[in-house]
Amino acid sequence: MPLVDHLGISVADVAATADRFEPVLTELGYVRTDAGATVFWTRPGETELIFYPARDVGSGPHEHGRIGWQHLAFAIDSRAEVDRLHGVAVAAGWVAVRDPKPYPRFTPRYYASFLEDENGIRIEFMHNPPREVKD
Structure with missing residues (x-):
């Protein structure tokens, strides 16, 4: 749950x-x-x-960085799947804010893309595998 x-x-x-x-x-x-x-x-x-x-018609779109919605991140199983889903979203009319790429400032393994729709809603596809455990 x-x-x-x-x-x-x-x-x-x-x-x-x-x-x-x-x-x-x-x-x-x-x-x-x-x-x-x-x-x-x-x-x-x-x-x-x-x-x-x-309820407040004409009050949008939301502006990224203002109080309210930031983005919704979907945890994806691989970099290739991030790339594929990014393409699916762009084909559906989403605007690429950031194309798929590594984000080492988050973690050395972080790979993501960011997209936005006409409401100012942002989504992220991200792949951040766990760090390998060494004995």
Whole structure:
């Protein structure tokens, strides 16, 4: 059971946002459910993602670095898979903020890409394998 049960995100256009997330989340094993004005994504054992219509229409997009959403990072099993998912996201209309590359300032093993959608929502695909244990 995940520690965080669900993450709710307010967006300008729920259907458009869900469509933009769909190729990425489907590749990650999530299943989409449309429920009236909201769309939610589930995957067994993972945090549920829910998109809600913004109450304050015209208040976006969110600006990275301001109070609020920073980004959502998906832990990916390999560098090659980070590269592949980055391509899936770009093909779905996400804008690359940072193309896949190593981030040694985080850890010597950290490899990631960052993308943003029209709401200012950022996602990250990251691979950070555990440090090898030496006896």
